[in-house]
Amino acid sequence: MANKFKGLNGADVDFETTWKVLETAFKEIHTKNASALSFEELYRNAYKIVLKKKGEELYNNVAQFEANWLSGEVRNRVVKQLTAPLLLLTDGTGRSLATSAERRVAGESFLRALKESWEDHQVCMGMLTDVLMYMDRVYCTDHRQPSIFAKAMGLFRDQILRSPVRPESPDLIEVLTSIVLDQIQMHRDGERINSHLIKSNVYMLEGLYESDQEVEDEKLYLRLFEPYFLQTSAMFYREEGERLLKESDAGTYCKEAKRRIEEESDRCRSTLSEATTVKIQRVVEDELIRHKIKGLIEMDSGVQYMVDNDKLYELGLVFELEARVDARKTELTKAIQKIINEMGTEINNVAINTSQAPPTAPAAQDEHGDDKQKPGSTRQINQQTVAALKWVEDVLALKTRFDNIWKTAFASDQTVHTALERSMGEIINAFSRGSEYISLFIDENMKKGIRDKTEAEIDATLEQAITTVRYLQDKDIFETYYKKHLCKRLLLKKSQSIDVEKQMISRMKIELGNSFTLKLEAMFKDMTLSEELTSGYRKHVAQLGDADPKRVDLSVNVLTSMTWPLEAFRGASEDEREGRSNIIFPASIERIKSGFEQFYSKKHSGRKLTWQTNMGDADVKAHFPRSKNGRPMTHDINCSTYAMLILLLFNSLPTTTSLTLEEIQARTNIPENDLKRNLQSLAVAPKTRFLVKEPMSREINAGDRFTYNEGFSSKIIKIKVGVVSAGNKVEGDRERKETEKKNNDSRGFAIEAAVVRIMKQRKSLPHAQLLTETITQLSTQFKPDVNMIKKKIESLIEREYLERIEDAAVPSYKYLA
Amino acid sequence: MASSKAVQSFRNAAKDYLFNDRFSDFTIVCEDQEFKVHRCFICAQSKWFERCCSGIFEEGKTNRVHLREEHASVIANMISFMYTFDYNDSTSSDTFKSTSTEHTLPKGSSSSKHLTSPAPSNALQMNAWVYATAEKYEILDLKALALEKFKQHADVTNADDMLGAAWAVYKHISLLETDRQLHDTVRDMWLLGGKELIANIGPEALEDCFASIPKLMGELLTMLIGAFGGGAKTVRQFCKTCNYYELFTTSDVVSKEFVCSKCPSKEARESVRLTGQVAVKKFW
DSSP states (O other): OGGGGOOOOSOOOOHHHHHHHHHHHHHHHHTTOOTTOOHHHHHHHHHHHHHTTOHHHHHHHHHHHHHHHIIIIIHHHHHTTOOHHHHGGGGTOGGGTSOHHHHHHHHHHHHHHHHHHHHHHHHHHHHHHHHTHHHIIIIIHHTTOOOHHHHHHHHHIIIIITSBSSTTSOBHHHHHHHHHHHHHHHHHTTOOOOHHHHHHHHHHHHHOBSSTTOOGGGBHIIIIIHHHHHHHHHHHHHHHHHHHHHHSOHHHHHHHHHHHHHHHHHHHHHTSOGGGHHHHHHHHIIIIIITTHHHHHHSTTSHHHHHHTTOHHHHHHHHHHHHHHOTTOHHHHHHHHHHHHHHHHHHHHHHHHHHHSOOHHHHHHHHHTTTTTSOHHHHHHHHHHHHHHHHHHHHHHHHHHHHHHHHHTSTTOHHHHHHHHHHHHHHHHHSTTHHHHHHHHHHHIIIIITTTOOHHHHHHHHHHHHHHHHHOSOHHHHHHHHHHHHHHHHHTTOOSOHHHHHHHHHHHHHHHOHHHHHHHHHHHHHHHHHHHHHHHHHHHHHHHOOOOTTOOOOOOOOOOTTTSOGGGGSOTTOOOOGGGGGOOOOHHHHHHHHHHHHHHHHHSTTOOOOOOTTTOEEEEEEEEEEEETTEEEEEEEEEEHHHHHHHHHHHTSOTTOEEEHHHHHHHHOOOHHHHHHHHHHHHTSGGGOOEEEESOOSSOOTTOEEEEOTTOOOSOSEEEOOOSOOSOOOOOHHHHHHHHHHHHHHHHHHHHHHHHHHHHHHSEEEHHHHHHHHHHHHTTTOOOOHHHHHHHHHHHHHTTSEEEOTTOSSOEEEEOO | OOOHHHHHHHHHHHHTTTTOOTTOOEEEEETTEEEEEOHHHHHHHOHHHHHHHHSSSHHHHHTEEEOTTOOHHHHHHHHHHHHHSOOOOOSSSOHHHHSSOOEEOOTTTSSOOOOOSOOOOSHHHHHHHHHHHHHHTTOHHHHHHHHHHHHHTOOTTOHHHHHHHHHIIIIIOOOOTTOOHHHHHHHHHHHHHHHHHHHHHOHHHHHHHHHHOHHHHHHHHHHHHHTSOOSOOEEEEEETTTOOEEEEEHHHHHHSOOOOSSSSOOOEEEEOOOOOOOOOOOOO
8 A cells, every 4th residue: 555656756867968958949939930949848848947046056057048149140140241431430530431321331231230139039049938937937036137038138238238349449339320420411411211120220229238236217228329329419519509609590490490400309209219318408508509599699690690680480380389488488578678678769759859850840830920829838739749649659569560570470379478568568668758748649539539439449449458457567657647638528528428437437447447447537527526516507507597698698517526636727937827716707707607506505404615717718709800701600619618708808898998917807806827828819810800919029028008899800610729738748847747746745745655454454564574575565556656655754753653672683663542 | 996796707718718629729738638729818818828828939930839748638727727717626526628629639640759757636636736837838827726726625534635635745846046935835845744654655755755855854854953052951760770860951960970879879871852833834
């Protein structure tokens, strides 16, 4: 029974014999003669060797076998393909030894031989790995050895690539690198190359590592090929970039650079490795863009030229190039900003020159006797008004132009947009009269510009206006002007459409905020209420019953004081007119005046009405005996309230009675300046010379005498007497000074209010921080002057709103409740 | 995941293809048996067969592999596992032969009848062989299953089982030295069998076994001797004349001369009683 289990021992193996079997088979595999080999047998032999703890010997034997095979058979086959010119490529001398066509053909046979050896090696090692799978599983895993496949790949690297072609010459991989680089250069020069062959060799370099540990970033491709490729590419593109800058214009340069970048990406895809795409792009971008973009932009045919000649496509290319290397597009933005600044400064200078230019033309025209009735100063103001409108239009044209460039060429890029906006803001704010001019521009459009325009066009105009307003830093000044101009438009009924006016206001509301438009809206409200009031008064008078046909008709605008910039109607030099309320009205006028006052006080008790006689106008029917070719005629005269008073004065006198200036003033109490101006209109202007002045001269002087002009003659029935400056014009220097002063005052209040608001909330605050917060709070209205803030703080301290904190580390203030 | 019901259906369906030459695209030859198999089944279970079938070696070209130095019954079980995730480890009933489609090669036509080890003759041996085969052809699930079955089948007092297991595992089957799961199990079985096992085997067969398989004997001894602690022991000294004994420590025995307390004799014989514990992994 005991013997029944007996038998020979399990697989006894003789290593040498078994190895011989394997070695023979491996040779067959390497000579592509494997189809008769039995996998089972080879595996079984290797398996037994490993079971008998001979794994290490087997591993070493296989490695040795492969090393011998590679260094003997394979290397010779590859090296045979190397011709002398190819070998000398590594030190650069090979290029001159053969034509590129010869080098290409020779290089390709070498690349092909290497590629085939590599592929053979992989196939064979695949088979060996199959046979030796138990060794890999047991021996390599337990002893932390690289798999036999990895080991054999390393042997290929050491025996083929990293061994010198012949003694004292460079390693084969260096030759390989230089051949591939040579071929790439041919490709860059426009020759056709076999990119597939190169790609196969790149695959090989990507599949091999510097050590048998196969660390990912130690690929031969990354260590021994790519750096040289990038280096030579950098050299090539540096030279090409310099050549292109010298030889071609900026547009061509851009196109070429773009083409090269795309070409290099394509090359990575078709010939090299995708992993290099980003790196080579970076190299090309460095050499062709980053180091050259400044020179490129500043070329004669650079950005300035492109803008001047509307080369939008080329500008787009420049943008695209710089966008590749700089998300902020610094150089292009700088250049564009410079151009905008130059063009903007030009526009500003033209406007300044026009406004400062002496009114040469009017002087000349005066001599020709043309338009004599217009004083030279009015002429100049008109000229300036035109300049103001032109300035706004020029600015808008500039903006439109660069907006178009931005949209078309700069891909509506946000960073560039910000820069453009900043530049536009700078040039608009660099022009001290910007606020006034923009308001004038709107005024002009409201009065004339929007006539005959479609709704869409009006909309566009309003949008343009708002666009410029948006840039203004000192919005408070703009508000002042806008109020002034709006005031005149409303009171003198110059506006084309109240609807459009209101649209503008609502746009401003959106753009500048509620507080900005509050007073403007109040003005509209006053106008509406006044209309109701007037018609209410008319009804009231009609109800009184005694329909007096001679009764003077009255139309009133009741304006809330403070809301309306009434000084707009005043000559800048005039003092507050104390005498205003003492104007002496003729009885007919006095009657309706007091009538209305009664009517009004019934409706709104406790309100005080102040009559702005300087702002009113009147329609007067006047009878002249010889007006119509010597026959009598009645004219409808529209004139200022003062002119009406003067005319009524003469009406109450016998026709031949004359009055001196002083006498007229005594009987009417009209302020001297207004009186003079009105008399000028009535006695000097030829078309409205209802009075005769003595002596006859342009100026009104003390002691001048006036009489009713019996011989007045005019073909026109309706005559308008222009006195009150009818339109909104550019301010004179005096006016501007006053506006500035007023503006500074209101800024002072705004600053004080802001400081108090901040301090009330914070109780105590360091000086610097208070300044910053104040500036931030006020930035929507204007850019406050630091000195002014300091002065206002001083003033607040004096008035005991604030107090300095004595022992604070930094200067600080405390709020006094 | 498929439901367990679906998995069960698939298993049942797969079972139908075992030893069925329908769609068969590969042949495994072993001894005088020819098994018609399906590459998708065998390659799914074994990396070895995958490489065998796909390579450009002879097997890949002819769609036929001759497994030399294997027992047909073991290979049949391996194939059975590949289709059914189980196999029948009984050696008597010849389950695989009852199915119709494997072919018996004409005697002598198989050129390589040079197996050196006897075919498995009981379930324990069969499982040990399947275990080794699973290792060789890299079917790790089968290896685990075989070990499981091997442990289940151990009747530690059965002399045939224990001897058979010892021969198969220690002598006939080749495994890596580090792969000791079968060996440890056999050794522990022997220890567990104890006196009864030795009695059942009989002295002659035991001697033969230990002479032929010194490795097993060595391992058993190592376990046994290792069970006792060394160092100072309590020693009994028996008087050679009156058989009276006294207890001493070993050091006392060395330094003192023996004088019997009952009689004048100065001659003594000594003995030591040892008790120890052997830790045996639970496999049953």
